[in-house]
Amino acid sequence: MNSIAYYPGCGVADQARSMEHTARAVLQALDWEMQELPRWNCCGTVYSLASDDLMRHIGPVRVLTHVQELKLDRLLTLCSMCYSTLRRSERFLNEDRERLERVNAFLDDEPDYRGGVRAVHLLELLRDDIGYSALETRVTRPLEGLKVAPYYGCTLTRPRSVALDDPEHPSVLEDILEVLGAEPVPTAQRVECCGSYMTASDPSVVRRRVTAISEAAAAGGADLMITSCPLCQYNLDARLAEAARTGAPRLPSVYFTQLMALALGLDPALDEQVIDPRPVLAARGLAVEVEA
Amino acid sequence: MSADVEMIQVYIMGRPYKVPQGLTIMKAMEHAGYRLIRGVGCRGGFCGACATVYRRPGDYKLYADLACQATAEDGMYIAQIPSVPADRAPWVLTELDRNTNPILALYPEVARCVACNTCTRACPQELEVMDYIQAALRGDISQVAELSFDCVQCGLCAVRCPAEIVHYHVGQLARRVHGAYRAPQAAHLADRVREVEDGSFEQALDTLQKMSKDELVEAYKKRDVER
């Protein structure tokens, strides 16, 4: 059994438990174990873009230091935002030792961060460590006939310095969908922002964005969309359900890990969504038992 | 005061005083002539009334402790914080939605935590304050309750926090929610409540109420004490 240190992040540990549940089960089937850090804190979610704001790098550094103290140098994330913030903070401090020294001076009697712990997104682990062929051998229930629009959002592929795929033409989600037997429906909107945290300040902007995203997916004939971020998922599910009242296509969204679980014959944990994906899955011959 | 007691110099609220070595900060203040009517309580480290911050000579660090617990040292700069200005969000336990995390709705500033750990360093109870704020952020109310259990509400965390969080109010809310809805219910409590409702203690209460003050004192002295 391979193992990797794992950082849930606040969203995954709270309302995105279905993502963790299915990721853990899928990795288990692929002979990988996620070992949650014994202590962790919020990564800060939005990477600080100011050059003088070292305080906002303390959170990520603290998380990375926990990994360093376990004598490991990689940290698995499921959430795209955590992935981005952890990787960017690590780069920001590692490329200028003076910044790192100032952060360590602030941390005082706590262990210094020495640099070099890399956040790894689950999509990278699947593509680069596990490999698509290993995934394919575990597929027991191919998602034949299911049309899925991948939604990448922003932080998996932007900025370029930490992009895990091509910023304009990513393919990792499409590739995984094909391995699972589904038919990818790529749209131009798959890399366009859903409105992100503005869901807390300006939900109408988010509703407009998710309307555009779901319209593009529906135009391509998609049955549902997949996400890799609890915030994108919230916007494409809860906010889209609101937007659907005024005409947006009521297209369900699930985490890509949930579709993987379904294809591997594992519990897809599909009971948290506002827009229930089970009817469209059932219509494609992929009925999921509903627990009473 | 015997002559062989060594005296030290401390600075209380900016003024120098000679006090005997070995006193707590609270006793040193009283020795210096302060009559404490605020910022003092149980004198035993439990009530959290005597929040104090101090620095030592030649040390940049700002320390925080309870005045009744920390020992005064030579050269110390001491300031009392008799009250911490803080807003306690209004909530009624029975009206909180027991299935969701009420903390973020009542104390949204929890989301401002940058994990700097200053609160933990300030805590005289040596609690993992930052960890419980982080647990609050991710909705793990039981973890907040557990980690904040020994909080004495002195407020030093809230004084030091750069994100302006009032940690001890967050911890208290979590402990109430945890105690009411998450912690296993004690079977003997339900039994006792039933006994009260059934009137099992009416007669005993009646007897007590009819006693004179002297009889009550006598009965109190003779009571069974669980050992």
Next chain:
Amino acid sequence: MAEQMRLSKEALSADFARRVEELSGQSPYRCYQCGKCAAGCPFADDMDLLPSQVLRLVQIGDEKVLEARAPWSCASCLACEVRCPRGVDIARVMEAVRLLSLRKGNTPLCTADVATMGLPQIALVGISRKMTP
């Protein structure tokens, strides 16, 4: 859309442009106003100035940009960052303008509706940070 710009020695404040440059780590003078950032911005419809216009005001040192709504409509999605032919990270410039506005004591031009139960933490932390100088 911005009003017609009047370039004069008095209107220019090199200090302001330098402050934005320091804070963002981006030279505003690299921008040659092609407008690609504005064309691809998913939030341009909500902005009173296009991203390229924000950059233009910074270039000419016009502190009026501190009162603009545009930087507050930016979600740092970085669509502009990957497309800018001059390699300007425009989201950093937006962040610098927001911070300079906050640090001047201006009220953030966004409010968090945090009373809503069940909003993801990511959103609450994100909006809190946007509002904090």
